[in-house]
Amino acid sequence: MMNHSYWQLFISVYKKDVTLAFRQRSEIVNPLLFFLIVITLFPLAIGPEPALLTRMAPGIIWVAALLSTMLGLDKLFRDDFNDGSLEQLIASPYPLPLSVLAKVLAHWTTTGLPMVLMAPVFALLMNLEAQALSATVLTLLIGTPLLSFIGAIGAGLTVGLQKGGILMSLLVLPLYIPVLIFATSAIDTSSMSLAYGGQLAILGAMLAIACVCAPIAISSALKVSVN
Amino acid sequence: MWKWLHPYAKAERAYQLCNTLLPYFAVITLVCLVIGWVWGLAYAPADYQQKDSYRIIFIHVPSAILSMGAYSSMAIAAIIALVWQIRNAELAVISIAPVGAAMTAIALLTGAAWGKPMWGAWWVWDARLTSELILLFLYFGVLSLYHAFEDKKSAGRAACILAVVGVINLPIIHFSVEWWNTLHQGSTITKFDTSAIDPSMLWPLLINIVAFAGFVGLVTLIRLKNEIIQHEKHRPWVRELVGRGE
């Protein structure tokens, strides 16, 4: 009975956020467009030579991914905070980290997953080879949920503040550095036709840790913000 | 949650403890700083390769060590504050943060000043420099989060959570930056090996490290005293203290 209720809570919170995102489709589309525009800016700024682009592609794609994830993060808890839903989640008899986990996964479904799906297009734009393409997709698949988890900590800490957006980027971006390093290195390695399983494994390990630890940190951050 | 009934959880006792400790820290800092700097800057032998410019080590290394030491102590205070819900530990976090940030900034600036004659560039993307820079970002994060909150009670707890998240991430960041560095740069920069240092240079360095540690402790205690007074200014014991003109 109790297990069933935990599941019911999780599904309900997840479904609500995804439904809301689909009702205002701009929430899903805008980060993707932002991603695309940032990527377009780089060839314009550094020159269109294919070799140069191939060399810089992993970094550009990942920096763009970091920035577009940040876009949706501010909204992650903002609406729930403003309308009081967050208080209702805290006053629920179920553990808050569980609802938080559902919300973070919903955020990933609506911002991270579309990026993963669009990754082949971005890789083509940046002149990446076929073998690097699969690495790009894989690193984004493991890396973007990690970005959502870490970013949600910053979002939880700043949700109570009037102008939390820029501050949140300031808090979160330094914490993104390991993800950036290992993900770009995996793509780099793969474009040299070398095995990049090691980098993926480290990203996976970080994701596993984040899955367990981040919801607890986010919950306590939210409790401070609601105060 | 089980509450740790430590006497220093009370603001007044913590304030008194600060007062008791202050003179010791002041004396240690002053004595070690004078001995360390005079010995290091004037009497220690010049390096056979770097000549006199190596002497910046007597500021650079202690500040770099203390930048990390301060972060760890800040994180420990943050964990104490969150687990046992002790307000004074929150205040300690806020007292340490700017001191640690200053140490990090000193380490970065002296590093740059040392790098110019040695490596020919103010800044190289060396693993240690990069880690140190990220550490500075983490300090800034804690500080700006604290100052963004109007309600200082929430501010303290938010800063504590961020400090703990930061300290969990710090080894991962450090490891990844180190790994990134070896991947991209190879060992173009000769590592400075502390164990190979001549005793005539090591002693002033150690004394300087103690001096810097004392300095960090001293400034933290003074700041902590101020924070306690600020937060407790409506309490009778503070009024009495102010009334006495102390």
Added chain:
Amino acid sequence: MRITNLLEIKSVTCTKQERCLFESLSFFLGAGEILQIEGPNGAGKTSLLRIIAGFARPDEGEIFFDTKPISQYYDEFAAQLLFIGHKSGVNGQLSAYENVCHWLQVHGYKVDEQAYELLSKLGLVGLEDAPVRTLSAGQQRRVALVRLWLNDAKLWVLDEPFTALDKKGVILLQGQFAKHLAKGGSILLTTHQDLTTHFDALKTLVLEYQF
């Protein structure tokens, strides 16, 4: 008959922005009792309710529910708590029915047809599927107040429940209060209006504005 103390507030102190709202405040609330907290704006009514609901921590003191401190047994307390704050927790993009269903699921209640009927009982006929933001303020309030009919919590903590409600709504609400009290539940509410229905077990607490 001795009323058992459901909720005990023990010497609670709260300061906000350097101003002491209340100091060493203590009171009890027994089963079947309703407590109305009165006081001018800024006296700390909402702060008190938020402390009791466990969102904010008091500077000093502790709240006990069923003799257990809520800071340690929050999940047990939350299962018996219904909190409707100033911000009512209704999402404007979702429809009234979706909002009610979401709330029920988050609080571990079964979703059934009853929710739909209740919305019509509360005067939201034909509006069940419209996004809540298109409704009037009073109607939005009613969407939040549907929860009062759909829970088995012992303690209700309500911050200004009558805001934006019309006279009929106020009477309807007080009728539900009476039913809850008859079942042995307790209510803690803030309001600027006087209650129009007579409650035997009504207690009032007046918070003064302190400088």
